[in-house]
Amino acid sequence: MRKLALSLCLATSLNVAASQESHNIIMVVADGMGPAFTTGYRYFNDDKSTEQVEQTIFDKYQIGSASTYPAPVSGYVTDSAAGATALSTGIKSYNGAIAVDVNKQPIETVLERAKSYGMKTGAVVTSQVNHATPASYIVHNEHRRNYNDIADSYFIDRIEGQFKFDVLLGGGWLYFIRDERNLVEEFKQENVQYIDKYQQLSSLKKGKSAIGLFAEKGLPWALDDKNPHRLSALTNTATKLLDNSHGYFLLIEASQVDWAGHANDIASAMAEMDDLAKTMELLEGYVANNPNTTVILTADHSTGGLTLAAKGKYVWQPDILKLQKHSAEAITKQLITNEISPSLTNQLFNFELTKQEVNDLIIAKLKSEEQIAIYNALSSEQKKSAKKPRPNRIVGKAVTHIIDTRTNTGWTSGGHTAIDVPVIALGKHAEMFAGHQDNTDIAKKVFKLLEQYRQH
Incomplete structure (x- = not known):
C-alpha cells in the first residue's frame, strides 16, 4: 500500500519531533454541507426576541474553506466517494472510488495510519456504515455501490490481525445480515459487542470492539427519529469507548445533510444541521475537558444548490x-x-x-x-x-x-455542486486548518498530526 509523501509545505508546520503525548483526532464530515447550509442554520436558529442574529457553533469556529474537485477524469464536480477519498488519503481520485487512486490501486487512509500506530479508531454515521464516506476511511474498493463487498471487507481487511475499527455505529442491517452471510454473527464470534437499539448504547463496555447497527440502511431522518439528536448521542458513546492512553482517530459523518439536499427538503436539511450543531457543541465541551484533542469539520461537497431566497424576492422565512x-x-x-x-x-x-x-x-x-x-x-x-x-x-x-x-427557499439541483465548502476546527491544532485549502490538504495535515504523536 502506497505511503503518502508528507514533505509538502503545510500552511502551518508543527516543526516538532514525535511526542509521547497522546492525541485524539476527530474528523467530522457533514456530507453535502455547502456554505448555504451553515448560513441557513444561523437564520433558522435565530432568536427572534433579540435584535442581533446569534452566532452558531459553526460561525464560532469557522476557520477556512476547501475546494472539492475530484481527479481530472471526473471533471470539477465530485461525488461523496471521491470527496471522502481525498479527505481520507490526501489524493484525488475518480467519482465512485473508495480509497483507491485513478488506477484503482489502494491508498493508505488516515484511519489506517492511526490504527497502525496503535491508536484506537472508530466511525459514527447516520447513513449505513458501509456507505461512501465511512468506507473511504476504512477499506478499499473500486466502486462505492459494491455494498456487500465493502461490508465483507470490514471483517476481512485487518491491520496486524486487528479490525481496522474499534467502534462502528450507524445503519446497515441489510448488508451485514444477509441470507448468504451473517457478518454480525462472525463479528460476535470474534468477541465484538453488537447492539441494534439506541437504548443499548450504555450497555457497551469499554475495552472491547463494538458495532451498533440501528436501521436496515440509513438511520431515520432526524425529523422522523425517536431521538432527533441521534448523531450526538452516538458520538458521545464513541468518545467514551475510544478514550485511551494512546489517543484515537474518530470519523463522524452527518450523512443525511446530503440526502436532504438531494431531496430538496429544507426542513430535513435544517433538522440534520441541528443534530450536527448539537454534536459540535458536545465536542466543544469534550475538547474543554480533553485539550489533547483536535476536531475538524468540513464537507465532501455541497448538494442541491440551496438558495436562501428565490424568485427575486429579498425574503427568507x-x-x-x-x-x-x-x-x-x-x-x-x-x-x-x-x-x-x-x-x-x-x-x-x-x-x-x-x-x-x-x-x-x-x-x-x-x-x-x-x-x-x-x-x-x-x-x-x-x-x-x-x-x-x-x-x-x-x-x-x-x-x-x-x-x-x-x-422562499430555492434549489438549483437535485445533485452535487462544485462550490467550495466551509472548514471548521477547534481544539489543540485547529490553526493548522486555517485559510483556503484543497480537500487533499486536510488529509495531509491529519497525517502530519499522526506523525507528530506517533508512539510506536
Missing part, C-alpha cells in the same frame, strides 16, 4: 421550519396511503394549508396514479423500455414545493 415534525418523505408516504384532506395535511405539516395547497397535493397524487395505471397497462415487452413511475417523487415534489414557497 425559516420560522415555519421549526414547526415541522416529519420529513418530506414521511409526509409523502402518508399522503399516498391515505385520502388527502385538510385535516390530514394540517396534521402532517403542523400548520394550516390553503385550499390551493391541498388541491395541489391532490392533483399530484392523481397524476402519479394516472402514470402508474398507464405503465401497468403496458405489455411486458413495453415495460422493458419504459421508466416505471415513482409516485413518491411526484407527490414529494408537491410537498417540498409547499415548504419552499412558504419559506
